[in-house]
Amino acid sequence: MTPSKKGFTVPLLKQGKVADDTFVRIGDEDPLPDQGDVIVGLSRWQADRDELTRHKGSLGVELAVGESPSEIEGDLAHFDVIALDFPAFSDGRAFSSARLLRERHGFQGEIRAVGDVELEQLHFMARVGFDSFLIESDDPEKDWTTAQADLDLWYQPTEDGHTTVRQKRRR
Amino acid sequence: MYQYDEFDREFVEQRAKQFARQVERRLAGELPEDKFKPLRLMNGLYLQLHAYMLRINVPYGCLSSEQMRKLAHVSRLYDKSYGHLTTRQNMQLNWIRLVDMPEILNELASVNMHGIQSSGNCIRNITADEYAGVAADEIEDPRIYCEFLRQWSSLHPEFSFLPRKFKISVTGSPNDRAAVMAHDIGLRLYKNEEGESGFEVFVGGGLGRTPFVGKSIRTFLPTEHILSYCEAILRVYNQLGRRDNKYKARIKVLVHETGIDKIRELVEAEWESIRDGALNLPEEDIALIRARFTPPRYEAPLDSEDELKALREKNPDFDRWVDQQLAEHKQPGYSIVNISCTPIGKPPGDISSDQMEAVADLADLYSMGELRVTHNQNLVFTDVRRQDLFKLWQALVEIDLETANHGLITDTICCPGLDYCALANARSIPVAEKISNAFADHERQKEIGEIYINMSGCINACGHHHVGNIGILGVDKKNSELYQLMLGGSAKEDASIGKILGRGFDEDGIVTAVENVVDTYLEIRTDGETFIETHRRVGDDPFKERLYGASPKTR
Incomplete structure (x- = not known):
């Protein structure tokens, strides 16, 4: 569970629904709980990987902007979740990271958007491979429906299963 | 020019509706200005000194008479009855009210126009040689590739929140009229010694605070790879471009600080992984897009040269205009005509709603319904029969667009x-x-x-x-x-x-x-x-x- 800047819990949006967030974000200096699902930062993972791989519970890693997916490309099998941080609405680095994780490194687990996540980016995020979102919103499910209803035509091929305009034309 | 198909039209309509919704959220106070700003910029809406400015895309400078008529209408109804042609071949309206935006976007969408990505930190309107497709000195028509780039860059899910704006320009002629080396990516279409078409790719050009001439990153890129190569460049830039200082955030600074050789290495490595993927352009897809460009209906030329000569001798002003404003067309009997929107002592690139309307009518009569916006803030009629030159000139005199200063000192x-x-x-x-x-x-x-x-x-x-x-x-x-x-x-x-x-x-x-x-x-x-x-x-x-x-x- 992630407390928001305003103090209450930020809801997790997954497959269009608000879902229980079983993961706890563990800081670099925090003690590792005996059990339960945890997400750690890249440096914690690199420092404590043996301990973390023995951990009872699901494991996730969070990449800050500037931390490249290639740093964990050999470790992906250990992670159920990879969280990618958006430090600001305007910082689009994590869009590339998500695509690389899905399309280059073949990561099949959950890719979670955290940080400054807003309705107006959900459709972009979904297209590059994000499938869960920690979103500060009064009604995340409505946000998801709104974003989905906005656009259903895309020119760019990504590996999200959408048919592109180019593919539609060929039919 | 390229004719939108059902998908292109639907895309613009969806986008106009989406922005109407975003404006609503803004006006209802649900969306703070810091988040609304990138969204409105991505729809071409800029906040200037006195009012909002709307920058309307003219994709690679190509405009139909119908679209020009719509611009006349929109600028008359929602602005102060004029527009401004920009160095990026767009049109700006300078006195827009936010509440009118949804209606304006609907009006524009009805003629396949919009302001998508004419501003903001995303891939901007693709620009090109204003004589593309008709110039006598052209090696190959770059517009088909411009169109692929336009589509690929429209609401790109990965590249809509870049460190800074990103500009791409394309020329198909050795005589560069598109300033390709002053762009983030510049593309020069040519044929290699084996007769194959490809691009020389320049990267890291740009003006602003720290001007750089673009550097050649690849001397020959087969045309089928154009999208994957641009994607590779953008991916490297999106990850590594500076975000700590907006004045150092353009790709030119990354190229300068990292060195072109290192950038080339990174881009080529990225490209190797995606070059044969879904962005590849097979001939059948190119043919589909090519088929959506209306073929010009050229006629066998009348021999009007003697008549033209006589008219020039009789009318020194017309003679001057012919001498200055024409460029050589690839088709015998036709000329490319530059129309100066930079008359002596007037704001460069301004055009009134009345002039827009008149020019649209003239384009129907004398240029197969098509015109171009140039990066010199002027207009071009692409396909004028030489026997029509005098009539066209007379009509231009009527609307004060007959200035003969193309390429001269007053054409600023x-x-x-x-x-x-x-x-x-x-x-x-x-x-x-x-x-x-x-x-x-x-x-x-x-x-x-x-x-x-x-x-x-x-x-x-x-x-x-x-x-x-x-x-x-x-x-x-x-x-x-x-x-x-x-x-x-x-x-x-x-x-x-x-x-x-x-x-x-x-x-x-x-x-x-x-x-x-x-x-x-x-x-x-x-x-x-x-x-x-x-x-x-x-x-x-x-x-x-x-x-x-x-x-x-x-x-």
């Missing part, structure tokens, strides 16, 4: 400046007008010959001052406007960046200074030498001496 590029722009430090339009008036005499302009004056009202360089043969930069010095002069820039295939000559001038002083520079050139040029050639031969010294007195070195 100029940004909106402090009269409109929130970023500007100095006015630019009034100064451009004064310079234009000083050189109004046509014979004098002809005597001076080809020369480009570019002027910006601040260091962001929307008026491309670095690549003007004579560049003028307005700055604010102790609360008064000061104009710096630079010489030696070029936006063409021999691209170069001008250097500041010396201390700046006030508003009238800069006009005199330009006259002195030009007089110096006239005195020292050799036969047939253009201004830029003379400057490259002699350097700054003779000009400096005239403006500031003898330097210690030459004394």
Whole structure:
């Protein structure tokens, strides 16, 4: 569970629904709980990987902007979740990271958007491979429906299963 | 030109609806300005000094008469009955109200127009040679690839929140009219020794605070790879471009700080992983897009040359116009006609709603319903039968668009400046007008010959001052406007960046200074030498001496 800047819990949006967030974000200096699902930062993972791989519970890693997916490309099998941080609405680095994780490194687990996540980016995020979102919103499910209803035509091929305009034309 | 299909139309309509929804959220207070800003910018809506400005895309400069008529209507109804042609081949409306935006976007969408990505930190409107597809000197028509780039870059899910804006320009001619080396990516379409089509790819060009000429990152890229190669460049840039300082965030700074060889290595490695993927353009897809470009209906030419000659002899003004405004068409019996929207003493690139409407009608009559916007802030009729030239000229006289100054000193590029722009430090339009008036005499302009004056009202360089043969930069010095002069820039295939000559001038002083520079050139040029050639031969010294007195070195 992630407390928001305003103090209450930020809801997790997954497959269009608000879902229980079983993961706890563990800081670099925090003690590792005996059990339960945890997400750690890249440096914690690199420092404590043996301990973390023995951990009872699901494991996730969070990449800050500037931390490249290639740093964990050999470790992906250990992670159920990879969280990618958006430090600001305007910082689009994590869009590339998500695509690389899905399309280059073949990561099949959950890719979670955290940080400054807003309705107006959900459709972009979904297209590059994000499938869960920690979103500060009064009604995340409505946000998801709104974003989905906005656009259903895309020119760019990504590996999200959408048919592109180019593919539609060929039919 | 390219005809939208059902998908392209639907896309623009969806996008217009989406923005209407975003405006609603903004007006309801659900979306704070810091989040609304990138969204409105991605729809071309800019907040200027006095009002919102809407920048409407004209994809690679191509405009139909129907679209021009719509621009006339929109500018009349929602703005102050004029528009402004920009150096990126777009049209700006300067007095827009936010509440009108949804309706304006609907109006524009009805003719397949929009402001998607005409602003903001995303891939901007693709620009191209204004004579694309019709120029006699063209090797291959770049518009098909521009169209693929337009589609690929529209709401790109990965590249819509870049470190900074990103501009791509394409030419298919060795004579660069698209300033490709002043762009983030510049593409030069040509045929290699084996006769295959491909692009030379330039990266990291740009003006602004730190001007750079683009560097060649790949000398030959087969055309089928154009999208994957651009995607590779953008991916490297999106990850590594600086975000700590907006003035260092363009790809030119990344290329400069990292070095072109290292950037090439990163881009090529990225490209290797995606080059044969879904972005590859097989011939069948290219054929589909090619088929959506209306083929020009050229007719066998009438032999009108004798008649034309007689008309020119009888009408010196017409003669001058033909001499100045025409460019060679690939089709016999046709001409490319440049229409100056930079008349003597008037704001460069402004066009009234009435003129837009009239020009649209003339394009139907004399240019197969098509026109172009040029990066010099003028218009082009692409397909004019030579037997129609006189009628076209007479009609242009009626609407004050017959100025014969194409490529001459009064055909300046100029940004909106402090009269409109929130970023500007100095006015630019009034100064451009004064310079234009000083050189109004046509014979004098002809005597001076080809020369480009570019002027910006601040260091962001929307008026491309670095690549003007004579560049003028307005700055604010102790609360008064000061104009710096630079010489030696070029936006063409021999691209170069001008250097500041010396201390700046006030508003009238800069006009005199330009006259002195030009007089110096006239005195020292050799036969047939253009201004830029003379400057490259002699350097700054003779000009400096005239403006500031003898330097210690030459004394």
